[in-house]
Amino acid sequence: MPTAEQYLKPEVIQTVARLDLRARFIVEGFLSGLHASPYHGFSVEFSEHRRYAQGDDLKDIDWLVYAKTDRYYIKKYQAETNITGYLVMDLSESMAYTHRQQLTKFDYSICLAAALSYLMIHQQDPVGLITFDEKIRHSLPARSKRTQLGTILALLSKLKPVGLTDAAASLKAVAAMLRHRSLLMIFSDLLADPAPILGTLHQLRHRGHDVILFHVLDEAEVSFPFDGTVDLKDPETGESLVLDAASMRGDYLDAVRELRDTYRRDCFAAGIDYVPLDTSMPFDKALLEYLSQRQARF
Numbered sequence: 633m634p635t636a637e638q639y640l641k642p643e644v645i646q647t648v649a650r651l652d653l654r655a656r657f658i659v660e661g662f663l664s665g666l667h668a669s670p671y672h673g674f675s676v677e678f679s680e681h682r683r684y685a686q687g688d689d690l691k692d693i694d695w696l697v698y699a700k701t702d703r704y705y706i707k708k709y710q711a712e713t714n715i716t717g718y719l720v721m722d723l724s725e726s727m728a729y730t731h732r733q734q735l736t737k738f739d740y741s742i743c744l745a746a747a748l749s750y751l752m753i754h755q756q757d758p759v760g761l762i763t764f765d766e767k768i769r770h771s772l773p774a775r776s777k778r779t780q781l782g783t784i785l786a787l788l789s790k791l792k793p794v795g796l797t798d799a800a801a802s803l804k805a806v807a808a809m810l811r812h813r814s815l816l817m818i819f820s821d822l823l824a825d826p827a828p829i830l831g832t833l834h835q836l837r838h839r840g841h842d843v844i845l846f847h848v849l850d851e852a853e854v855s856f857p858f859d860g861t862v863d864l865k866d867p868e869t870g871e872s873l874v875l876d877a878a879s880m881r882g883d884y885l886d887a888v889r890e891l892r893d894t895y896r897r898d899c900f901a902a903g904i905d906y907v908p909l910d911t912s913m914p915f916d917k918a919l920l921e922y923l924s925q926r927q928a929r930f
Contacts, residue, residue: 637661640914645743646734651789652782655746659754662747662919715815716758716774719745719784720806722820723765724797731852733911738793740911741819741848744918746788748817751922753781761787764802765795771809800828804835813840817922822847826891830898837902844905844921847895849888851912856884 638644639657648654692706727738735743745761752759753776760774761784772787799820806816816836822829836843852858858877892908899906907921 637664640916642733642735642740642743642911642913642915645915646739651742651746651785654743655750655785658743658747658915658919659750662916715752716760716812717748717752717815717817718760718762718774718806718810719748720803720816720818721745721761721763721788721791722797722799722818723763723769723791723793723795724799724821724823725794726797726821726823727793727848729850729853730911731850731857733851735911736793737821737848737850737911738791740909741846742788742791744846744848744915745817745819746785747915747919748922749781749784749788751919752776753778759784762806763791764797764799764806766798766802768802768805768809774814797824799824800832803829803832807832807835807839807841810839810841813842815842815844817844817846819846819848821849821853822891822895826894826898830895830902833899833904834902837904842905843899844907845895845899846918846921847892847906847908849908849910851910854888854910856881856888 639648639661645654645658648657688706693704694706721741727741728736730736730739749759749761756776758774758776759780761770761772762768763770770787770791772784775783799822803818833843833845856877858881860877862875862877864873864875896906896908898904905921907918909918
């Protein structure tokens with residue numbers, strides 16, 4: 633039986649068939665790891681507390697938490713803790729790619745989205761789901777009721793990555809439809825011209841939204857483990873290019889590095905959390921970014 637920490641590994645979580653169990657195991661593995669981190673002491677309801685800061689009233693310290701953790705935490709009012717989140721999923725066919733990992737980019741993203749839903753609902757935070765390809769395909773309003781988790785997981789489990797995508801136009805539509813400040817958790821491989829996408833992300837920030845951009849690539853797209861002659865096919869257009877792997881490896885890896893650096897620099901300047909991931913990475917890096925974003929808001 634895998635340990636809690638092992639459930640953060642994609643190769644382990646792919647052995648779990650049900651999405652609700654995947655979400656629970658990922659979160660439990662994540663929370664188990666928090667006990668050895670600077671966030672030691674938080675349970676799944678960690679959002680109800682924040683670290684003591686100079687100037688806080690001593691009477692607000694939660695002494696029970698102090699007794700367990702030897703750290704000072706302030707109990708927060710529920711009104712302070714609520715954050716409305718939207719999971720924003722890229723449905724493009726390129727997300728269905730995998731070379732040798734058990735989880736495709738889409739599977740990996742779905743697992744992360746399910747785990748984040750689990751976290752938010754258990755924190756009594758409203759969470760909704762938006763999916764897109766060339767346009768918005770699903771828009772599930774944010775709710776905080778426990779039944780919302782089942783609703784989100786049911787939709788996530790039915791999603792299929794097919795066809796073309798237009799991330800810039802779709803994210804622009806998301807910006808137009810949201811009336812209140814929200815936390816947008818975007819999952820995409822971003823395999824398109826970054827300029828229009830970054831322009832739309834700037835619009836989201838200008839409208840007051842917080843954004844975490846999960847840039848999910850396949851492990852092979854990051855490491856390029858190919859030899860000999862390779863046939864590179866664009867899954868969305870069907871175009872094919874036959875090349876010698878050895879002669880193009882350096883240029884390819886430079887291009888991937890430059891793409892990530894472009895997003896990293898621009899997102900940092902705009903106050904957007906950019907999280908580069910690949911399908912071989914444990915899930916806790918992404919969940920920790922969510923936690924860090926949440927801590928920064930309060």
